[in-house]
Amino acid sequence: MATLELKNLHAEVAGDDEVEKILNGVDLEVNSGEIHALMGPNGSGKSTTAKVIAGHPAYDVTEGEVLIHLEEGDFGEDFEIPEDKRTWNLLDLEPNERAALGVFLGFQYPAEIEGVTMSNFLRTAVNAKFEGREELFEDEEGEEPERTESEDTGFDTSPMEGPADDGEIGVAEFQQLLSEKMEMLDMDEKFARRYLNAGFSGGEKKQNEVLQAALLEPSIAVLDEIDSGLDIDRLQDVSKGINALRDEQGTGILQITHYQRILDYVEPDHVHVMLDGQIAKSGDASLAEKLEDKGYDWVREDVYQTA
Numbered sequence: 260m261a262t263l264e265l266k267n268l269h270a271e272v273a274g275d276d277e278v279e280k281i282l283n284g285v286d287l288e289v290n291s292g293e294i295h296a297l298m299g300p301n302g303s304g305k306s307t308t309a310k311v312i313a314g315h316p317a318y319d320v321t322e323g324e325v326l327i328h329l330e331e332g333d334f335g336e337d338f339e340i341p342e343d344k345r346t347w348n349l350l351d352l353e354p355n356e357r358a359a360l361g362v363f364l365g366f367q368y369p370a371e372i373e374g375v376t377m378s379n380f381l382r383t384a385v386n387a388k389f390e391g392r393e394e395l396f397e398d399e400e401g402e403e404p405e406r407t408e409s410e411d412t413g414f415d416t417s418p419m420e421g422p423a424d425d426g427e428i429g430v431a432e433f434q435q436l437l438s439e440k441m442e443m444l445d446m447d448e449k450f451a452r453r454y455l456n457a458g459f460s461g462g463e464k465k466q467n468e469v470l471q472a473a474l475l476e477p478s479i480a481v482l483d484e485i486d487s488g489l490d491i492d493r494l495q496d497v498s499k500g501i502n503a504l505r506d507e508q509g510t511g512i513l514q515i516t517h518y519q520r521i522l523d524y525v526e527p528d529h530v531h532v533m534l535d536g537q538i539a540k541s542g543d544a545s546l547a548e549k550l551e552d553k554g555y556d557w558v559r560e561d562v563y564q565t566a
């Protein structure tokens with residue numbers, strides 16, 4: 260089991276002279292296998308939280324940490340994670356290294372690339388993850404991590420173990436994996452044969468985001484407003500995919516959303532309300548229902564009254 264831990268996270272807009280702080284001490288823990296909804300009014304700092312976790316250059320982190328805690332077995336049964344490499348501060352790492360540690364931070368959509376199929380693009384992303392992982396875990400002599408037996412992770416699909424030797428995941432092997440994941444997500448296979456510049460609709464882009472998360476098998480996925488602009492059918496497809504990430508891969512989900520709507524389909528274990536760059540309130544799924552009935556003002560009144 261892996262844990263993503265935001266610890267007293269403070270952030271502001273980079274290079275801004277009239278410094279306006281956006282995040283004011285965010286504390287949050289998401290374990291693999293859990294679904295957390297991060298809600299809150301517009302402008303409360305939800306997207307900034309996601310972007311800071313992703314390492315977006317527009318923000319300076321002035322205080323706090325974004326930690327990933329790993330356990331043996333998180334990268335498959337044969338991948339040994341040494342004791343001294345089980346906790347990492349993502350803020351010290353490049354975005355591709357964060358992905359290599361099992362944190363999925365949203366779909367990169369390289370619309371400029373001519374003639375590249377979705378499938379090829381996704382295979383590159385998967386290979387980059389394995390490559391980054393080998394590099395982060397190689398020892399001082401440059402030896403790759405030892406491969407040993409370890410316990411079952413407890414999920415139906417154990418993490419993909421990666422290339423048998425130093426090589427890449429080949430085209431055939433990847434196609435096999437892609438088919439499995441598309442079946443898991445109930446997606447049409449012709450999707451992956453399309454070209455990246457073929458003009459995916461808003462809903463298809465969201466589905467691609469879920470597909471990429473399925474292929475990368477992250478411990479934790481941060482999904483920002485994946486429900487925005489979806490009609491009800493697409494919302495249900497995307498929601499089914501998110502549930503499959505959790506139920507079949509054990510991925511922990513940090514689902515950022517302004518609206519309660521998607522939570523009818525992706526039931527959160529925990530709900531957090533962000534106000535003014537802090538988590539103002541946390542609860543179970545009933546908190547989201549209360550927000551739908553009463554809006555966010557109620558939380559504000561509640562928090563500032565008792566503060």
Ligand code: ADP
Pocket residue numbers: 272281299300301302303304305306307308317
């Ligand atoms: P949310 O996703 O909750 O709607 P955001 O994290 O996008 O909120 O924004 C929080 C606040 O920070 C808003 O007031 C927004 O205008 C401001 N902000 C976010 N990013 C930037 C930026 N790059 N430059 C200037 N202000 C920003």
Ligand code: MG
Pocket residue numbers: 267283284
């Ligand atoms: Mg603080």
Ligand code: MG
Pocket residue numbers: 305306307484
């Ligand atoms: Mg936002």
